[in-house]
Amino acid sequence: MTTEKDHSNNAFRFAYSSRNLWSGFLFGLGLVAFFDETVFHQLLHWHHFYDKSTTDMGLISDGLFHAFSWFATIGGLFMFADLRRRNALWLTRWWGGVxxxxxxxxxxxxxxxxxxxxxxxxxxxxNVLIYDLTWNIIAIAMIVAGAILIVRTRHRQQQEEAISHEH
Structure with missing residues (x-):
């Protein structure tokens, strides 16, 4: 049973559906970039962002990459906070974006x-192939899972809009 409040929340969520998606997208992009930088660059020392020069250039490129990842993460979180303030947060769509x-x-x-x-x-x-395959298969799995969540929320939005037009 849906109440008038549920319809009001749905209207806000639907009105801000693309912002929910972009907030999650930025946060997910920044989070994975931050994880890559922290784990593979700093902790494991597997590579730098740019390895075709000196170690100093590699460290500078890592710093710029780290700044980029934080800007994306914080930007996504500011959008998330704004969506919560507006009572327009759609967590399923947001996680799809992430x-x-x-x-x-x-x-x-x-x-x-x-x-x-x-x-x-x-x-x-x-034999770098196993690392490449693991990295890219995980990436594809995340894209597929995110796309499924986004499509499901889009279908729900279309169903709710069709119901509201009938009344």
């Missing part, structure tokens, strides 16, 4: 930066 953003960044990193641009590899070992 997974889509995280997966998109990781797939871009694994294909464009690692293979096409060759600015760094995930790890410098003899």
């Amino acid at each position: 997974l889509l953003g995280a997966g998109a960044f990781q797939l871009y990193d694994g294909t464009i930066q690692h293979k096409l641009m060759r600015i760094h590899q995930i790890r410098y070992v003899k």
Whole structure:
């Protein structure tokens, strides 16, 4: 049974559905970039953002990459806070955006930066294929899961709009 308050919340969520998606996307992109920077660059020392120069340049590129990841994460969180303030937060759609953003960044990193641009590899070992496959398969899984959540919320929005037009 839906109440008038539920319809009001749905109206806000639907009106801000793209903002929910973009907030999640930015947060997911920033979160995975932050994780990559912290774990693979700083803790494990597997690579720098840019490995085609000196160690000093690698560290500078890591710092710029780290700043980018924080700007994306904080931007997504500011949008999240605004959605909550407006009572327009749609968590399912937001999580779909998080997974889509995280997966998109990781797939871009694994294909464009690692293979096409060759600015760094995930790890410098003899058989890097297992690392590449793991990295990119996880990215694709996140994209698929995010897309499923986004499509489900879109279908729900279309159903609710159809019901409201009937009345």
